[in-house]
Amino acid sequence: MAMNIAPGAIPMDKLWQEGPERAADEPALMIDVGGFEGPLDLLLHLARSQKVDLARISVLALAEQYLLFVDSARRVRLELAADYLVMAAWLAFLKSKLLIPQQAKGDDGPSGEEMAAALAFRLKRLEAMREAATRIINRNRLGRDVFARGAPEHIPHRVRSVYDASLYDLLSAYANLRQRQAVTQVTIERRKVWSLSDARELLTRMLGEVTDWTALQRYLLEYLPPADRVTATASAFAASLELVREGKIEIRQEGAFQPIYLRNGQQGLPARETVVDTF
Amino acid sequence: MTPSEHNPDEQTEDTSSPQSFSLAEAERIAEALVFASAEPVSEDFLAERLPLGVDIPAVMESLSSFYASRGVNLIRSADRWAFRTAADLSFVIRKDDNDVRKLSRAALEVLAIIAYHQPVTRAEIEDIRGVQTSRGTLDVLMEAGWVRFRGRRRTPGRPVTLGTTPDFLDHFGLEELRDLPGLDELKGAGLLSGRIPPNFQVPLPGMGDELQDDEDPITQMDLEELGLLTPGGEEEE
Amino acid sequence: MTPSEHNPDEQTEDTSSPQSFSLAEAERIAEALVFASAEPVSEDFLAERLPLGVDIPAVMESLSSFYASRGVNLIRSADRWAFRTAADLSFVIRKDDNDVRKLSRAALEVLAIIAYHQPVTRAEIEDIRGVQTSRGTLDVLMEAGWVRFRGRRRTPGRPVTLGTTPDFLDHFGLEELRDLPGLDELKGAGLLSGRIPPNFQVPLPGMGDELQDDEDPITQMDLEELGLLTPGGEEEE
Numbered sequence: 001m002a003m004n005i006a007p008g009a010i011p012m013d014k015l016w017q018e019g020p021e022r023a024a025d026e027p028a029l030m031i032d033v034g035g036f037e038g039p040l041d042l043l044l045h046l047a048r049s050q051k052v053d054l055a056r057i058s059v060l061a062l063a064e065q066y067l068l069f070v071d072s073a074r075r076v077r078l079e080l081a082a083d084y085l086v087m088a089a090w091l092a093f094l095k096s097k098l099l100i101p102q103q104a105k106g107d108d109g110p111s112g113e114e115m116a117a118a119l120a121f122r123l124k125r126l127e128a129m130r131e132a133a134t135r136i137i138n139r140n141r142l143g144r145d146v147f148a149r150g151a152p153e154h155i156p157h158r159v160r161s162v163y164d165a166s167l168y169d170l171l172s173a174y175a176n177l178r179q180r181q182a183v184t185q186v187t188i189e190r191r192k193v194w195s196l197s198d199a200r201e202l203l204t205r206m207l208g209e210v211t212d213w214t215a216l217q218r219y220l221l222e223y224l225p226p227a228d229r230v231t232a233t234a235s236a237f238a239a240s241l242e243l244v245r246e247g248k249i250e251i252r253q254e255g256a257f258q259p260i261y262l263r264n265g266q267q268g269l270p271a272r273e274t275v276v277d278t279f
Numbered sequence: 280m281t282p283s284e285h286n287p288d289e290q291t292e293d294t295s296s297p298q299s300f301s302l303a304e305a306e307r308i309a310e311a312l313v314f315a316s317a318e319p320v321s322e323d324f325l326a327e328r329l330p331l332g333v334d335i336p337a338v339m340e341s342l343s344s345f346y347a348s349r350g351v352n353l354i355r356s357a358d359r360w361a362f363r364t365a366a367d368l369s370f371v372i373r374k375d376d377n378d379v380r381k382l383s384r385a386a387l388e389v390l391a392i393i394a395y396h397q398p399v400t401r402a403e404i405e406d407i408r409g410v411q412t413s414r415g416t417l418d419v420l421m422e423a424g425w426v427r428f429r430g431r432r433r434t435p436g437r438p439v440t441l442g443t444t445p446d447f448l449d450h451f452g453l454e455e456l457r458d459l460p461g462l463d464e465l466k467g468a469g470l471l472s473g474r475i476p477p478n479f480q481v482p483l484p485g486m487g488d489e490l491q492d493d494e495d496p497i498t499q500m501d502l503e504e505l506g507l508l509t510p511g512g513e514e515e516e
Numbered sequence: 517m518t519p520s521e522h523n524p525d526e527q528t529e530d531t532s533s534p535q536s537f538s539l540a541e542a543e544r545i546a547e548a549l550v551f552a553s554a555e556p557v558s559e560d561f562l563a564e565r566l567p568l569g570v571d572i573p574a575v576m577e578s579l580s581s582f583y584a585s586r587g588v589n590l591i592r593s594a595d596r597w598a599f600r601t602a603a604d605l606s607f608v609i610r611k612d613d614n615d616v617r618k619l620s621r622a623a624l625e626v627l628a629i630i631a632y633h634q635p636v637t638r639a640e641i642e643d644i645r646g647v648q649t650s651r652g653t654l655d656v657l658m659e660a661g662w663v664r665f666r667g668r669r670r671t672p673g674r675p676v677t678l679g680t681t682p683d684f685l686d687h688f689g690l691e692e693l694r695d696l697p698g699l700d701e702l703k704g705a706g707l708l709s710g711r712i713p714p715n716f717q718v719p720l721p722g723m724g725d726e727l728q729d730d731e732d733p734i735t736q737m738d739l740e741e742l743g744l745l746t747p748g749g750e751e752e753e
Contacts, residue, residue, distance in 0.1 A: 129388060129407060135460040139452050140366040145366055147363065148317045149316065153315035
């Protein structure tokens with residue numbers, strides 16, 4: 001086919017082509033995850049490869065690209081940081097929302113479209129900050145393009161005080177001191193576990209304003225390496241119980257070993273009983 | 280052989296009466312004070328050393344326009360004044376042992392976010408970047424003297440807010456924060472307006488697999504206690 | 517509005533042909549070079565950086581006479597050029613010769629401990645630092661006006677408690693003591709690194725001036741004992 005794009009013409013394409021003929025020792029992924037500053041950075045990179053204005057990217061396509069990336073990373077047993085996996089779970093959730101036709105309006109939190117718009121906004125904002133950073137650093141910098149008096153004669157001082165010290169001096173002196181004095185502890189090698197607070201944070205964040213029953217864990221576990229699943233399940237379950245107790249979420253299970261459904265507690269009311277006064 | 284003639288009559292005694300004090304003389308003194316210093320000099324500092332009643336902003340404006348076309352310019356940054364070599368001459372002056380700090384990409388990004396979004400909390404920076412700020416990135420920026428703790432946000436937890444310093448403006452040749460490149464467009468595009476609408480939620484960073492220092496890992500024991508693992512239970516695949 | 521206009525046409529391409537290179541431009545460059553240099557500058561140094569054929573002595577003479585009447589003079593000494601404040605203005609420059617002194621590390625540490633742990637006694641400071649605090653260190657902090665006696669602890673020996681002053685807040689740009697960064701922020705800024713013991717805490721400084729329950733006010737007698745007032749002396753505020 002004449003229109004066929006040569007493999008590798010778009011560098012990102014290599015990523016998705018896992019030719020079976022690839023030598024076993026050849027790295028399957030051309031993307032070095034270490035080169036990315038987190039999942040949002042990776043998403044931005046993928047979005048750019050769509051070669052359209054960020055305002056017009058297809059979030060669905062983007063989510064699919066990302067999930068594909070995570071899948072292929074897992075296939076070559078590339079260890080991905082939890083951040084990437086959480087994003088994968090969230091995108092899988094988003095994808096399912098985007099694919100399911102919108103239900104009755106207004107009763108179940110943000111629609112898939114709204115969530116997609118939020119993601120697009122964040123990508124745009126990150127890109128804008130990147131550009132701003134470049135513009136700042138390319139300004140005429142003191143000591144590189146513009147120079148101060150090389151042989152100053154007198155350093156003016158602040159009014160009133162004879163001594164000078166910055167807050168930074170003060171804080172680093174304090175931090176150093178305290179750290180010096182802190183008893184050195186024997187460190188035991190960390191076991192790879194998801195702590196309760198990891199799980200708690202994760203659940204809270206993923207659930208967000210989602211008010212309909214969702215088996216969120218399903219999305220998450222799918223993207224966790226098998227070795228992490230037990231610890232993640234345990235922690236997530238324990239954390240969800242804690243969140244239920246605090247009234248932050250509600251939980252439902254049809255029967256033993258059935259999926260656990262979660263949703264935001266109290267439909268936006270604060271966890272504690274609130275006395276509603278009339279003003 | 281010093282060309283600076285010592286004019287005794289310039290050292291007027293009655294510096295208290297402003298009208299007897301010529302603008303030219305005020306300019307000489309202001310010029311000398313700023314010129315002598317490597318650091319920018321505040322108008323307060325000048326006011327302390329100039330006779331009462333001297334219109335310092337006027338003196339500085341006049342000096343600044345006088346120097347505008349010269350090899351050395353009088354620049355204002357964060358309401359402080361400094362002489363700096365003209366930017367177009369950098370090609371001659373540029374030194375080989377240029378000691379300008381190299382910033383990592385992460386540090387640069389964090390610096391930009393702090394500059395454009397200040398006062399900004401660490402959590403907000405992470406929200407924008409979608410990744411935890413590694414330890415030391417902020418330290419680099421603070422040590423450079425470009426970023427400082429500003430205060431605390433009056434929200435639960437009272438998180439510390441960050442902002443830039445006058446040295447940041449000086450280093451990047453900005454007169455004030457409003458001169459940040461593209462600030463207005465970014466604002467207009469709603470990209471600086473703090474938070475994403477509250478019903479939008481995207482997972483935030485913070486899930487780094489490293490345990491926080493103030494938490495302990497869940498142990499096998501804990502899991503057994505919670506009834507999540509049968510004692511000695513096998514791992515399921 | 518930066519006064520340093522970037523005039524692209526000033527950066528002439530054909531710097532090799534001396535006649536096309538204006539004297540004014542040579543002056544601008546020479547002026548900037550002398551200004552930015554940490555050492556007095558030789559004419560050879562200038563010649564290396566200016567186009568061939570530029571009459572350096574003429575350029576310098578012209579600059580030097582231009583600056584002769586200004587607050588800053590361009591002077592030659594031992595065939596090298598440097599800017600110096602006009603001699604007749606040294607009275608302004610040297611007005612107060614008390615150079616700002618940097619606080620010693622010990623003083624910074626003690627100050628920080630007082631800030632975070634106030635009200636704190638001398639013994640407690642030594643306990644935290646693990647070394648004795650020399651007399652001079654506290655004196656320096658008192659002299660700077662950042663530390664004050666708050667009261668006496670109601671414990672055996674009734675040790676004097678120390679705290680910070682409003683000037684301290686002012687100098688470090690804090691609105692209140694509670695603005696001092698806490699453990700998380702110190703960690704986040706990379707100021708605390710590595711593994712930190714789980715019981716490690718950074719105290720949240722109290723609200724300030726009111727005496728705590730176990731503190732007594734300092735009396736006239738106390739001040740006399742501390743040698744801060746001569747017996748019967750007036751109280752200074």
